[in-house]
Amino acid sequence: MTEPIPVTRAVDHGTAKLMPDVDRDRAWLLTVDGAPQSYVDLEAPTHLEFEYARRLGHALDTLAEPGRSLDVLHLGGGALTLPRYVAATRPGSRQHVVEADRGLLDLVVEHLPLPEGADVTLHPADARAWLEAAPPRSADVVIADVFGGSRVPAHLTTIAYAQAAERVLRADGVYLANLADATPFAFLRSQLATLSVVFEELALIAEPAVLRGRRFGNAVLVAAHQPLDTAALARRTAADAFAARVEQGAVLREFIGTAEPVQDEDAVPSPEPPAGTFTIG
Numbered sequence: 001m002t003e004p005i006p007v008t009r010a011v012d013h014g015t016a017k018l019m020p021d022v023d024r025d026r027a028w029l030l031t032v033d034g035a036p037q038s039y040v041d042l043e044a045p046t047h048l049e050f051e052y053a054r055r056l057g058h059a060l061d062t063l064a065e066p067g068r069s070l071d072v073l074h075l076g077g078g079a080l081t082l083p084r085y086v087a088a089t090r091p092g093s094r095q096h097v098v099e100a101d102r103g104l105l106d107l108v109v110e111h112l113p114l115p116e117g118a119d120v121t122l123h124p125a126d127a128r129a130w131l132e133a134a135p136p137r138s139a140d141v142v143i144a145d146v147f148g149g150s151r152v153p154a155h156l157t158t159i160a161y162a163q164a165a166e167r168v169l170r171a172d173g174v175y176l177a178n179l180a181d182a183t184p185f186a187f188l189r190s191q192l193a194t195l196s197v198v199f200e201e202l203a204l205i206a207e208p209a210v211l212r213g214r215r216f217g218n219a220v221l222v223a224a225h226q227p228l229d230t231a232a233l234a235r236r237t238a239a240d241a242f243a244a245r246v247e248q249g250a251v252l253r254e255f256i257g258t259a260e261p262v263q264d265e266d267a268v269p270s271p272e273p274p275a276g277t278f279t280i281g
Contacts, residue, residue, distance in 0.1 A: 002236045004028075011103030013148065018079075018111055024220035028112060030079040032104070035150045038079030040112055045084035051242040052178045052218035055192060055205045056143060057085055058236040059176055059222055062229050063141060063210040064221065073139040075127040075156075075169060076146035079108050080120070087118035095120045096139075098130045100146075128155050128254040139168050150178060154267035157191060162198040162223075167224040167243075175199065175223040180270060183213030187270050189259035192252065203230050203248040204255070205237055216273050231243055 004020035014033040021027035027041040027067030041051035048054045059083075064070060069092035074083055079159075086093050099105050102124035114120055123130055125144050142165050158242055161216065165175050174196070183187040196202060203222040204261040210217035223227060247255065253272075 007107070009103070009107050011107060012101040013104070016104055016107055018107070022263055028079065033149060035147075038081045039148075040079045040081050040084065042112060045088040046113065048085060049079065050081075050269060051207065051244075052145075053081055053085075053221060053239060054240055054242060055218075055220045055244055056145070056176055056178065058240070058265050059174075059205070059220065060086065060141065060143075061089065061236065062232045063174055063211045064090075067091070070140040070143045071138065072143065073134070073222045074095075074098065074128060075131070075142065075144040075165075077105055077108070077122065077134050078112060078145065079112055080106070082143060082145070083118070083120045084115065087115060087120065093119065094124060095169055098125050098127050100124070128161050128164060131161075131168055134168050136167050137170050138172050140170055142169055142173070143173045148269070150180070152270035154269045155264070157187075157194065157268045158262045158264045159194055159197050162264070166198045172226050173224065174228070175221075177221040177223075178218055179221060179278050180216065180273060181217050182210070182216035182271070182274075185213075185255075188219055188258070189256050191254045192261050193259040194261040195221060195223045196256070200225055201228050201248075202234070203228055203246055204252055205233070205246050206245050207242065210240070211247070252262070 007018040009016055017031045019029045024041055026043045030038040041047045048057045069090050072086055072095045075096040077097045083095050083097055086095060105122050105124055176270055180189055201224045204219055206219040207217055209215055230246050230248050237244040237246055
């Protein structure tokens with residue numbers, strides 16, 4: 001049997017590399033300019049390797065009864081890890097993936113094809129521009145996992161962007177976002193303040209060490225108009241191999257503090273991770 005070999009290709013926004021996992025057959029790690037972007041196991045699409053992906057998976061699992069199909073919009077494609085997860089756990093779901101890097105999409109589809117029957121439509125486009133032109137009230141879930149290198153682009157951090165995402169969601173829809181920050185959490189606090197302008201319900205999922213300011217790391221934001229089932233979410237995240245806490249309500253309002261919502265004219269990208277935080281090799 002021929003062993004898989006790494007694939008390296010120049011894409012629109014850097015150099016992408018697909019590296020096989022020697023410990024799992026048909027599993028691959030995608031990096032762009034050395035920064036890990038996605039991990040996919042083609043034989044086990046419900047296997048989520050990265051901590052933040054597992055937390056997004058837990059959130060998706062608690063949004064509706066098990067197996068119910070959903071209309072899901074993914075902002076940021078990577079190796080299409082979460083679209084594969086949704087297709088496996090919620091068969092019949094209609095999914096759209098918006099990824100600014102057409103070359104990256106081409107690479108992933110060529111080497112890591114989607115499972116047969118998965119209703120996933122790919123759109124090479126800017127996330128905010130696509131949102132602003134998308135049909136209103138057309139999605140049950142919007143998942144934002146957009147990074148330019150290791151930073152969230154500035155134009156995806158503002159009130160106007162949050163309003164565009166909210167416009168696409170149905171009344172009982174949920175917005176999920178993967179972000180990264182470290183103490184004093186100026187970026188994370190500003191993003192929570194921004195989402196609070198548009199959504200009544202907020203929750204934050206993060207590892208305790210990150211929330212205590214011990215290291216730079218990912219945090220998953222959850223926003224909605226309707227009350228969230230945070231009890232079920234907290235049980236799942238606490239029981240995970242990479243345990244995390246779910247914060248909401250008064251604790252979250254205290255965390256936000258005096259942070260101000262972000263206007264387009266004031267927007268900046270998320271902070272640069274410390275050297276070596278999200279890089280390989």
